[in-house]
Amino acid sequence: MVLLESLINGLIQGSIFAVFAASFTIIFGVMDIPNMGHAALFAGGAYVFYQLVNLTGLPWIVGLIGAVLAIAVLGAVVEKTLLSRLYGRKESEYVFGVILVTIGLARILERGYAQIWGHAPKYIELGNLQENSVQVSGTSVSHLELVVIAFAVANFAFLYWLINYTDTGLSLQAIVQNRELAIMRGINVDRVFLIAFTLGAAMIAAAGVLNAAMFTLEPTLGFSLLIKAFIIVILGGIGRVMGAMVAGYALGLYEAFAVLYLSSYYIYASEFAVLIAFFLLKAIVLSEGEDSLIAGLKERATSLRQGVAE
Amino acid sequence: MSDEILSVSDLEVSYGDMTVLRNVDLSVPEGGVVSVVGANGAGKTTLMKAISGVKDPDSGEITFRDENTVGLDPHELIQRGLTYVPERHTVFPEMTVLENLRTAMIPAEGSNSDVLEQVFELFPILDERRQQDAGTMSGGQQQMLAIAQGLVVEPDIILLDEPTLGLAPKIVEDVRDTILEISDNGVTVLLVDEKIQLSKEVAEDLYLMRKSTLQYLGERGEFEAEYERILQETIE
Amino acid sequence: MSSSEATATHEEELDVDLRNLEWTEPIRAAAFVLVGGLVVVPFVISSNYVGYVALLVLMFGIMASGYNIMLGWPNLLVFCPAALAVIGGVVSSLLAIQMGLPFAVTLLIGGLTAAIVGSAVAASAIIIGSTFEIVIATLAFEQIVYYAFTNWDRVGPTGISGMPNPSLGPLVFTSQVEQYVFLLAVLVLVTFIVTAFDRSLLGTLAVATGEDEELLRSIGYNPSRYKLVSVVLGAFVLGIGGALYAHVNGLVTPGAFTLDQTVLLLVIAVLGGLRTIYGPIVGAVLMIGLPEIVRSLGFGDYQPYIIGLTLILVILFLPSGIVGGVKDYFGDFDNGGVSAWAFWK
């Protein structure tokens, strides 16, 4: 009973983590650097929805489309006018350039939301999804929670198709795997950056609406998710959408079960400790040019086995 | 010179404070095989990157089919028929052979889908391994894939950067045959080669790159006679 | 410059080549800061409020100078300066309150503790290698420090309060002006150290580490060594800064030293100009002073816009910061090891 409930809690939380991290990792993987303004775009989607549906009274589906479009356009503008100016810089300048510009942007946006819509937490209604629920062996799951899980599944199915069966997806993969070669092979990197940023922004806007509907909407909505997203994206492999899915659900389940035994301090601290250990392990274990820790460990295990066999 | 497909004049390229190429002139006739030899670090790869749009030159002109291409991006050059195959058999390691080729075809929008089959005909080894991850193939196979990536866009000229580097002698022969076959199909080849071996067998014109400058060594026959001396110079 | 020809034996001999250092330069830089700081004294005396802001500027100037050592010279994007500062603050405060040690001692131990932790951070950063992985690993480390202190009953979320004022032997700095002069003296000392570091071969090699690690290795130097030294030195200064902050304010809370503070320090360093001597000070004056000016002009509501926009504009159009930008136009009045490194290339 406890286990089933915790499993469901973990799946719902994991869906939110995974969707947030997936949109984050697309941008991260392609640009090689985190978008610190991601949480602000997340909240932005929810505020646009709130404006269109709760204040203006449009149907919720219009609100959802409006939110996705508005934030996608915002993302595209940000990429075109701000970030694209930084691409030519050398690595460390590029890294802190993107980090600081997106932090600056996040501050401006958050203040903007607060001034337009106020600091008070807002409620978002999505049809009557919040009120109705189904029983799963004695545990109640609301329709909204089902929608969140379904959205996560649909989101990943879409991304799977996009990445593996479209030219855009191939371009994304190519840039993640070897950016210089992608340029040589004639991938229009500027265009792919723009697509990745716009796509990431559109996805995060939809996720923001759902998240705000599940909880409440505040200007700083999503900041705690942003920190989680780092953990997920790194453990899942940067730029690897399916890795983000696996790591996102794993983290959601871990938190849901860990809370039964541990205080949240230890849960969060343990997550960050795993992250550092992962980096150190990866750096010590992997030789130059290798990318995936799991593949590297596998290879070493094989060679060890062969060594023993001989 | 109506049969000249690519020419470079007075090219200068630098990385930061370091000038890598200066006063470089080069002429590639249509349908020919031109080779640039020279010691490691002489600037050969930089020349390839400059011609293919990867690295912007500081000054000078690069003319491809009567158009100055300085400032164009690689994808724009590919669309005009100039493609570059980088050194060290570089492919996308976590993509299958087929995905690697489809990725390479992206800039040549609306290209003929028969091309893929033609390329597979040229490289039967790739045909067999369509669904294999490129990273798991041997160096020689990856080199074939890299060249195939250059060919799927149906180029007029292909730039091959050290295509035999680090390959076994048997594979080097395969690569040589492939180059000749490409040339027979009417594609111009600009080759970069550290060991002069390959150039001796396929090149019609030979250039020597030494200390950032390029020197024309002559047509086949002219340079064959001086082969030993050139070999010595490239080693220096 | 002190750097002469490179041979294999230079490693030991020239590492800290203080004998050949042109001492006039650090002295000149320190004197420059001292004079600049003294000019402000009348403001500090006449207004408590201006005095308080001036104290903040000095403390952030010190911390940002420390952070700049690791950011600017070896180009290591360590993202946990706030954690290093709070370690200095907490250690110094606990020693002063619980063991009654004199401030000069607790300050030094605070700085040293931060330096020891800094050496672990540096070692991890060297092992990890990739820039953005370092960013995230150190970010994670900062979170862990926050959780550890918040969960430790000696510190807790409300932190430590009631530590004694800064003092030096019999001299106790209680009034604002006294504290200002004391902090100014520390900043002058820090400026001296940073300049000496910059002008020494150590600084030059740290710059080389940031510019071209491979080349440095190929001529027989070990880049890890210069990364380690830079981070440890920076951590020491950060720890000192954190301890000063704790004792001057009489309060240190873990919550005040998290990502926000790290970003503020980063912004100060970048805005002023990485790898410059005066950059962190100029940055501190601007980032601490600007909000106050904005507020006194009645634009308090728009402060986040102004800060955010400043950040974006500086990164886009003044990537080497204000002091760095001025330097680009007017030559090397504040050259950070660059010309020395050019020799090696």
Added chain:
Amino acid sequence: MPEYKRRSFLAKSCAATGIAVGLAGCMGDSGGSQVQLGAINPLSGSAAFFGELATEAQSAWVENVNGNGGLEIGGETREINIVEYDDESSNDQARSAAQRLTTSDNVSMILSSWRSNGAIAINEIINNNQIPTFTHGFTPQVNTDGTYMMRLTVSTVMDAYPALQFVSDSDDIEKIGVIAEEGDWGDDTLDLMEWWFNEADNAGDYENLGRFSFSQQDFSSYITKARNSDIDALYVQTWASAMQRFIEQQDSAGLNDDMPILTGLGGADYNSLGEVGGSMSNVYALGVYTRLSYADDDQIAETISDEALSQFEDYQSIENAPDHPTAYNVYADAQAAEYALTEAGSTNGEDLREALVGNEITTILGNATINDRGQPSIPGALIKFDGSSGDAEIDTVAWDGQLPPITSIPPETDL
């Protein structure tokens, strides 16, 4: 030529010093016959929502007082003026604001320093300058004898008192589960539980079910844990929007069907009771200033003194007076300041503090006293809500009476 240069330099530096002193002089200027009062409100950052309410409540008070001609202080009628600064929810900013208020703006009192850490950060400044200051924060380490840091409303620990009293009186509740925030408020809540049940030996027991972060969004794991623990009621210590989320989530998970939910903190100080209405079933919450929102309910009205009720009516008649429990509290602080100014007949901080400590102060929250450590004793009530109709409605008043001051853990005052 060199001489000329030097003279010009001297002239310039004299001018610079002159400007400095001049500027400082201007800054130190205080406003004539108006009484200057300060406010440090978080208008941006994490606590901004409350900061905005505080601003509105204080403006309402100023309008009300000045509309009636001002306050009579020592035989002279004087208008009041509030100098307000935004602390951006940051301690450094709070300190710089306090510094400016106490030294440049020369205020007589500071009406609000909202956050706990902000109050601790400015404690030294306001005590050195002897400026009585009201906070809403929980600040045990600065509640020292003779402090100038005052509070009218209860801190978390006091909030738990009615719940504990209720548990000990109840026959149905043997053991309560506790979930508390990370941080000082949560620490002290758990310390109080430990003291109450295990050291002071009151009836009942408690179990710590875990801590959660300040920005917790999803409580479902905690609800699962509570449901599967051997407890008869759940005590939740949190505030503001986290409380709101918790109330909603436990309701949709049906936890309140299984057990009563007890909450504390300033009297169900979640942002808008109306929003969570239907979720307020079987939920008990402490009402100090929240009571006023339900003053039209007879049971609640009985817990409020007639004097306080009539003052609350006056408050409601003020134009632009915000209708929110937090605002009532801020307004009550301002009323205490008003009492101090008229009672002391002076704007001197020391006199004002003397007037505040130990005297009964009438406010819209009821009659309160503040002790030498700045801690209040104030009436409160534990209200059981029933949201079955879809609105948050009063079911019963489970407990009402005077909340005692608590200055430390374990409490010095015998609860």
